[in-house]
Amino acid sequence: MPDQPVSDRSRRIQDVTPFRKLFAFLRHSGYDKRRLDPEVFDFTFGDPHEMATSEYVEALRDAALPQDELWFAYKQSELAAQEAAAAALRKVVDLPWTADRIRMSTGGFGAITVSMKVVADPGDEVVYSLPPWFLYEALAVEAGLVPIKVNALQPSFDLDLEAIAAVITARTRIVIVNSPNNPTGRVYPPETLRALADLLEEASARNGRRIYLISDEPYNRIVFDGATFHSPAEFYPWTLLCYSYGKTLLAPGQRLGYLAIPPAMPDADPLLEAFESVQIAAGWLFPNAVMQHAVPRLEELSIDVAHLQTKRDRFVTALREMGYTVASPEGTFYLFPKSPIPDDEAFVADLAQRGVLVMPGALFETPGYFRICLTATMATIEASLPHFEEALRSTQPG
Structure with missing residues (x-):
């Protein structure tokens, strides 16, 4: 009789569309290598892009000393x-x-x-x-x-x-x-x-x-x-x-x-x-x-919310001036602009070819959008803007 190495439950989990798309991105897109490339602008996950603060490190270091x-x-x-x-x-x-x-x-x-x-x-x-x-x-x-x-x-x-x-x-x-x-x-x-x-x-x-x-x-x-x-x-x-x-x-x-x-x-x-x-x-x-x-x-520490708001405002203003449709988020550290073409996955792939990594709306079961994470540095945001503009222009006739 044929042997099935994984359970039906495991298969059902793997077949969930957002899950399948996420793991395809993580495993097969070259993301792990590309995110470390200094020529690549990573706006995918809510990961830190600067060294942890000394206060955070000291809190963990002190907590590791047994009492x-x-x-x-x-x-x-x-x-x-x-x-x-x-x-x-x-x-x-x-x-x-x-x-x-x-x-x-x-x-x-x-x-x-x-x-x-x-x-x-x-x-x-x-x-x-x-x-x-x-x-x-x-x-x-x-x-x-x-x-x-x-x-x-x-x-x-x-x-x-x-x-x-x-x-x-x-x-x-x-x-x-x-x-x-x-x-x-x-x-x-x-x-x-x-x-x-x-x-x-x-x-x-x-x-x-x-x-x-x-x-x-x-x-x-x-x-x-x-x-x-x-x-x-x-x-x-x-x-x-x-x-x-x-x-x-x-x-x-x-x-x-x-x-x-x-x-x-x-x-x-x-x-x-x-x-x-x-x-x-x-x-x-x-x-x-x-x-x-x-x-x-x-509990005494926090991400710099005011700085996040500054990055939000800069990014939203710049994208709107280029011609993107994007709401100004009330919270979190994400933007969710409309894709300039209906196929958001194709647009995200084009951005990736230009060295800009974002997530397609299809991953969030909302085609026609894409997600940008604001935890990137302000320098990364500024350097990425010409690439966003080039990608948008490439979708326009003439």
Whole structure:
């Protein structure tokens, strides 16, 4: 009988379109070599393009110095890390967060995947809007869930509440919200989040089964123009808030994040216990000891949001002057311009030939756009602009 070396589940994950496109880009495009070429301008991932600050390095170095014999022992969620996270979150989301409702995780990524498995069973449906973070579908499929996708409103990229309401069924268990949104930079306003909360409350009552909201918030401290960020947790108590330090600190390789349960969610203890149980059963998905010991110091640090805003303004102004259509993001560190031709993948390939690396909108299930990451240096941005202009002109007749 024929031997199949990988499981059907593995095949289903690999067949997820955004996942397949992402891995084709990582494995077969020569990206790993090209990103190190000084002649190439890399605007793909939210990676650092300058050396880490001394404050960040010192925080990790100090956290690596053992203070007792259990310093490097098995860790679940360390109380000092939970307390520091809760205190910082109270400043960002105006709720009385407490340490006992926070569980440390391997990045926001880990918090999302564990949350899915804690509240949903195989066959349940998870609803999210397009364009999404490109790994939602893969995480849902891995958990045995059924992804249900709706398009965001355009050109605002706001949530389409009517579309969300239309796809909710008796099998709906999770709705994912990502604000500030990757890749669009949209920050959903309070009135939208309040209406979404009403929608989910009504649907939960109608179905006789609670719909949970997973709020993916790695950028909740990266907002521009003095805006105030609002979390869905302010309006819907059955929210699982997932946070990553990788964006705020621009250190995505140091896997550190948490799950936070709003104080108004009733009977949260079973859910928190289940979260820890799944973390253990899935392979001890807790941040390592050094990262947890460092959290109190890390909570004092942040990427330079004002400098990011300066880069946003320079890039947006320059692209618009060339003739690109691009919104000015309200948060995150991405731009999401329209491709000047319908085939965004072809346009991105042309940019790559010119030494400019960006991501196609197709990777975010939104063809006709492309994503630019603002974590590149200002010097890189300035040097890349003539190449963006040349690529645009090459698409124009005559």
